[in-house]
Structure formats: structure tokens, C-alpha cells
Amino acid sequence: MTKETKIKVRGYHLDGYQHVNNARYLEFFEEARWAFFEESDAIKTLQKQNIMFVVVNVNINYRYPASLGQTLTIKSKLENLAEVGGKKSTFQQIIYLEDTDTVVCDAIITFVLFDGKTQRAIPVTEEIREMFVGELSN
Template identity: 45%
Template sequence: MQTRTPIKIRGYHLDLYGHVNNARYLEFLEEARWDFLEQQVDIATFTGSGLGLAVVNININYRRGAYVNEEIEVVTTLARIGNKSAVMHQDVVLKGTDVLVADADITFVVTDQKAQKAVALEGELRQVLEQWQTLQPAI
């Protein structure tokens, strides 16, 4: 499964050098992950099940500046599933092009909210995650 989340660069995204501040990419990436998840699951049902998601590592590569009034898209895919963690890969591209602005790998765990610890990605949970990898793009 792949989602494409459009974002227009606004003046408040910029730093004093006139390009998007590096910290803003965390917000763009999170917005796109929420978009990805909302297309896969009913968030209220998921959180009501006692499970949660927690980011445990983010690696971002900045490839090109993004500037006011440009439109970008964040392309999100579930790249890998391990025993207790999984990795989403996200590319930030200029909308309508293949010009790479940034790319990131975000490692997350599924948590038992009551026990406050990661759960094993096995059984039905693993099957759901595997479906996220194999579904056709939404666009």
C-alpha cells in the first residue's frame, strides 16, 4: 500500500534561510503517516483495542530545499516488518515530479497501552501489517 499526501509549503514552514526548516519535515512525515493509517484502520477502534503505535527511531535524509508556495507530496509505504518493530519509508517529492526533497525511514512498535511495552508482531496483527504492504496504491 502506498499513500500520497499533498502539502503546500507556507511561509510559516520556513527558516531564516528561506527554505523549509528541518524540524518541519517531522510534521510533514507525521501528517502523511496519519493519512496512511486512516486509510487502513478505524483509528478509534484501534486505540479502543488497547493497542498503540510508538515511533522509536527516525532517520531523515535532506536532498533539496523546499520553498514557499511549492507543493510537495509525501509518499508513504510500509517497508519492513520485524519481530517487534516495523519500518515505514517516506519520500518527500515535488508534487507531480520525481524530484526528491527528502526521504526517511521511521521505525515504530505496536504497544500494549496498559503494560506500556511493545508487543510481538505475530498472528492477526502481523497479518494486518502484511496486508498494508501488499495492497495496491490508493491513487
């Protein structure tokens, strides 16, 4: 399942060159990941268990400068949910200029499930995998 999120470029997103500052793209990607799971029953269940997503690696490519007033479309896809017993999963995220095929930026975001009680990454269980696979197939 791919989720689309739209963000309008504002003045405070810009750097001295009048295009979106490179660090802002990380915020845009994060906003889109939150939107991806916003209504997810799986996320709500994990939050009740004090389990959260923690980013452990970001691989990002800057391809085209976005500027003031443009609207960006961020496409987010849970590309790889770790197999049972595994810990690392990945999101593929791509930012386009709205209504075009112009790629502004793309990234592979690697994350783990993190237990808030033990302060450690935890492996994906069969139960967790089934929650997400069920939701992602809808």
C-alpha cells in the same frame, strides 16, 4: 501499498533562510503516516485494544530545499512489518516536489506497537500481521 499525501508549504514552515525548516519535515512525515492509516480497519482495531504506533528511530536525509508556495508529495510505504514475535517495523517515506522526480527529503521511520496499558512495546502477533498484510495487498 504506497500512499501519497500532499502538503503545501506555508510561511510558518520556513526558517530564516526562507526554506522549510528541518524539523518541519518530521511533521510532514507524521502527517503522511496518519493519512496512510486514516481509513485502516487494522488501525481502528488496534486503537480499540489501546495499541498504538510509537516511533523509536528516524533516519532522515535532506536533499533539496523546499520553499514557500511549493506543493510537496509525500510517498509512504510500510516497508517492513515485523515478523510474528518481532517488535520493530519500518516505514519508507519520500518527499518530492509535486509533479517532479526531485527528492526533497527521505526517511526510514522505525516504530513499534505499544500497549497503552502496560506502557511497553509488544511483539507483532499472527492476528496483527494478518490484518496488515491483508490491507496492504489491496
